[in-house]
Amino acid sequence: MIEVQARAAPSTAPQLSSAEVLAIRQQLEHLIANVEGVLHGKREAIELAVIALLAGGHVLIEDVPGVGKTLLARALARSIDGSFRRLQFTPDLLPSDVLGTSIYEVDERRFVFHPGPIFAHVVLADEINRTSPRAQSALLEAMNEAQVSVDGETHALPHPFLVLATQNPIEYAGTYPLPEAQLDRFLLRLSLGYPDREAEKRMLELRRGGDPQQELQPVCHAEDVARWQACVPGIAMTEALVDYLLDLVAETRSDARFALGVSPRGTLALYRAAQARALLDGRSYCVPDDLKALVGACWTHRILPQGVEPGAEAERLASQLLREILARVEVPL
Numbered sequence: 001m002i003e004v005q006a007r008a009a010p011s012t013a014p015q016l017s018s019a020e021v022l023a024i025r026q027q028l029e030h031l032i033a034n035v036e037g038v039l040h041g042k043r044e045a046i047e048l049a050v051i052a053l054l055a056g057g058h059v060l061i062e063d064v065p066g067v068g069k070t071l072l073a074r075a076l077a078r079s080i081d082g083s084f085r086r087l088q089f090t091p092d093l094l095p096s097d098v099l100g101t102s103i104y105e106v107d108e109r110r111f112v113f114h115p116g117p118i119f120a121h122v123v124l125a126d127e128i129n130r131t132s133p134r135a136q137s138a139l140l141e142a143m144n145e146a147q148v149s150v151d152g153e154t155h156a157l158p159h160p161f162l163v164l165a166t167q168n169p170i171e172y173a174g175t176y177p178l179p180e181a182q183l184d185r186f187l188l189r190l191s192l193g194y195p196d197r198e199a200e201k202r203m204l205e206l207r208r209g210g211d212p213q214q215e216l217q218p219v220c221h222a223e224d225v226a227r228w229q230a231c232v233p234g235i236a237m238t239e240a241l242v243d244y245l246l247d248l249v250a251e252t253r254s255d256a257r258f259a260l261g262v263s264p265r266g267t268l269a270l271y272r273a274a275q276a277r278a279l280l281d282g283r284s285y286c287v288p289d290d291l292k293a294l295v296g297a298c299w300t301h302r303i304l305p306q307g308v309e310p311g312a313e314a315e316r317l318a319s320q321l322l323r324e325i326l327a328r329v330e331v332p333l
Contacts, residue, residue: 057187
């Protein structure tokens with residue numbers, strides 16, 4: 001099924017000329033540079049977030065407090081002139097606190113839906129693993145279908161729609177680990193890490209006069225992002241590259257060291273992320289490096305090695321096994 005969808009997609013997507021691709025590449029470079037102006041030394045993480053945005057996916061950021069997770073979400077929303085909402089996930093959070101609720105309006109003599117904070121272009125789900133599975137599950141439909149259902153009615157979310165969820169990989173007390181079904185909804189998983197010395201020095205210099213984030217200006221609009229998203233399925237991927245992708249998938253499912261291999265959703269996720277990376281790089285076609293560069297960010301949170309519980313150790317082992325798979329699977333010329 002995935003193979004059919006992947007090969008059929010380009011026929012319904014707009015075909016881009018080289019000039020159009022390069023124009024989009026230039027606009028995306030401005031977007032990345034704008035975010036990098038307040039989040040110093042984190043270009044790779046910013047590029048991954050933009051790739052997820054282009055591919056219509058969502059991002060899970062696992063890192064310690066204070067490294068810029070919230071800043072990344074806010075700066076990205078400001079840069080695309082999109083709406084931004086922050087959801088602080090706590091143990092007492094209810095699904096209605098996320099999605100919204102219907103309230104009876106006496107004047108109108110009917111129930112009126114009041115949208116929740118999920119109705120924004122960029123949503124920061126802060127410390128998502130600190131809320132109950134019931135509240136976590138409120139995001140499933142939104143992340144998968146860009147809509148929410150409340151009281152039997154379906155409400156479309158803004159377009160584009162991006163969830164940036166965070167969790168602390170060090171502190172597990174009082175948390176509710178995300179189930180595999182929830183993790184599989186995230187296109188990419190990334191971490192920011194500490195800045196290097198020069199980047200941190202630059203940060204101090206720029207913040208002497210205040211917070212530069214307050215002066216951040218948009219470099220594009222949400223409508224531009226929607227247009228770029230529509231172009232991504234038109235990025236060409238050859239038959240040989242599709243077979244290479246499927247060979248990588250098969251390895252995760254047949255290797256006895258994996259308790260859980262990559263799902264079909266994971267296959268399509270890497271396919272679409274590779275197309276987005278190619279567009280970001282100014283190409284109308286994919287190359288093997290597009291797949292290889294994104295395997296870790298796209299699949300580490302989707303697979304589970306044998307004999308270990310989900311957590312930091314499982315992720316380290318998963319990363320190692322994926323590197324071994326990349327080393328032994330033949331790359332098409």
